[in-house]
Structure formats: C-alpha cells, structure tokens
Amino acid sequence: MISMFGSSGRxxxxxxxxxxxxxxxxxYVIYYPVIMRCSWPHIETEDSHSxxxxxxxxxTHLLGAIRGHWLDKLRREWQMERAFQTSLWLLNPEVVFILGDVFDEGKWSSSQDWEDDVRRFKRIFRHSSDxxxxxxxxxxxxxxxNEMTKQKLERFEQVFNVTSARILTIRGVNFLLVNSVALHGDHCPICQRVEEELHKLSHALNCSFQTQLGPVGQGPPKKMFD
Known part of the structure; x- marks a missing residue:
C-alpha cells in the first residue's frame, strides 16, 4: 500500500x-522566440543619429459589454497583453501607433462601458515613459x-489626447494623423472642420505651393492644390 501510494504521489x-x-x-515563454524573429532593418545614415x-x-478591437463574453475577453486580452509587453521588452520601440478600431463597441458603448473599456486598454498597453x-x-x-457624433468623438479625443487632424513630429520625422471617418466629403460639421485643418496643415508643410509641369505646349506649371 505504501509503495502504491508513493507511485501515485510521484x-x-x-x-x-x-x-x-x-x-x-x-x-509566457512562447512569445519570446516568436517575436525574436522580428528585427529592425539596418539603415545606413549619414550622421551619427540612429x-x-x-x-x-x-x-485591436477590445471586446465590449454587449457582444464580448467574459471568457473570450479574458483569453484575447491576455494574449494581446503578453504579445505587446514582450514586443516592448525585445524591440524597444520609441513610438507605437495603434491605427484605429481600438475598441469593438466604442460606437455604441455607454459611458460606464466606455470607462471599463478604457481601463482595460490602459492595462494591456501600459508602457514606460521612454x-x-x-x-x-x-x-x-x-x-x-452616419453614426459619428460630437460626443463620441470628443470622449475619444480626451482620453487619448488626439485630434482629427494633426502633424506629429518625432526626431525630425513627420507623421500626418487623420481621422479617416471624417473624410466623407459631405461637408458635415465634423468633416468640414477636419478638411479645414488639413488645408492648414498642407500650408504648414508647404504642400499647397508645390507645382507640377503640364504636358509640353500647355503653358506654365500649375498648382497641385487650390
């Protein structure tokens, strides 16, 4: 009996x-060999700056309170968190861009559900000041x-400190950030505001004064933008 119990215990x-x-x-471990297969390209620079x-x-489509089952959210968000945190540790990026659709139900979530989604986002995508x-x-x-409202837009902009159109410059590299949902072109108040801001940004970048040569015999160069 003692021998059998010992075998069962082992x-x-x-x-x-x-x-x-x-x-x-x-x-935990599997994320490291997978992400270690990624690396930054080697780029020759004329100066000493990397x-x-x-x-x-x-x-990322973080699931919400309406369509997201708690077990599905737990599994997805754990994998997303481990992949992101491992990427930060191994690749050490200076800037991370998340290109929209952060939430799956932001378009119809209540204020309480929105706050819960934001809390989970900040936990998953936590990062250092570097x-x-x-x-x-x-x-x-x-x-x-047709579903976009000023209230939904403003709560997103306030949480993530973004605007619908702006230029972000990091170490001399310009990134043009635009709310593509507001590029419908129907002159709605939100779309019109974004279009006006884009015109200002184009002048700031001196794009509005760029010219192109027309076909031979068709006169002087013409403006690309009005």
Whole structure:
C-alpha cells in the first residue's frame, strides 16, 4: 500500500509539473522566440543619429459589454497583453501607433462601458515613459460616418489626447494623423472642420505651393492644390 501510494504521489507530482511547465511555455515563454524573429532593418545614415524605431499596430478591437463574453475577453486580452509587453521588452520601440478600431463597441458603448473599456486598454498597453503611444480613431471607436457624433468623438479625443487632424513630429520625422471617418466629403460639421485643418496643415508643410509641369505646349506649371 505504501509503495502504491508513493507511485501515485510521484505520478501526481509529475502531472502537475508537466501542466505547469506547459502553461508557462504557452502563456509566457512562447512569445519570446516568436517575436525574436522580428528585427529592425539596418539603415545606413549619414550622421551619427540612429533611425527612428516606430511600431505600428491596428484593429485591436477590445471586446465590449454587449457582444464580448467574459471568457473570450479574458483569453484575447491576455494574449494581446503578453504579445505587446514582450514586443516592448525585445524591440524597444520609441513610438507605437495603434491605427484605429481600438475598441469593438466604442460606437455604441455607454459611458460606464466606455470607462471599463478604457481601463482595460490602459492595462494591456501600459508602457514606460521612454515609449510614446499614439492612438488614432477608427470607425468602431466612434461609429461610421452616419453614426459619428460630437460626443463620441470628443470622449475619444480626451482620453487619448488626439485630434482629427494633426502633424506629429518625432526626431525630425513627420507623421500626418487623420481621422479617416471624417473624410466623407459631405461637408458635415465634423468633416468640414477636419478638411479645414488639413488645408492648414498642407500650408504648414508647404504642400499647397508645390507645382507640377503640364504636358509640353500647355503653358506654365500649375498648382497641385487650390
């Protein structure tokens, strides 16, 4: 009986050890060899400054209170968090861009649900002060053009400190950030404001004075923009 109990005990310990090992491998370790396959391209520069390291992510679609099951959210967000945190540790980007559709239900979430979604986002995508996180607006965050409202737009802009059109300059590199949902072209108040801001930015970049040569015999160069 003692011998049988001892064998059963060793078997139980072995199974527990195997389970814990597999869990650690699949939920922690596996992200490192996968992301280590990625690397920054080697770029020759004329001066001593290193190239800007920018990481681009898109469509995180954090599930909301309406369509998101708690177990599905737990699993997805854990994987997303581990992948992001491992990427920060291994790749050490200077700036991370998330190109819209941060949330899956931002277009119809209540104020309480919105606050919960934002809290989870900040936990998943936490980062040090050495890394800048830039979040852009997507249609799932504020709704498609016909669903977009000033209230939805402003709550997103306030949380993520963004505007619908601006230029972000990091170490001499210009990034033009635009709310594409507001480019419908129907002169709605939000769209009109974004279009006006883009015209100002084009002048700031001196784009509005660029010219192109017309075909031979058709006169002097003409403006590309009005």
């Amino acid at each position: 078997l139980a310990v072995s199974l527990i050890f195997a389970f814990v090992s597999v869990f650690i491998l699949c939920e 190239p800007l390291r920018a990481l681009f992510l898109s469509d 890394t800048k996180l830039v979040v852009l607006i997507g249609n799932h965050d504020i709704g498609f053009h």
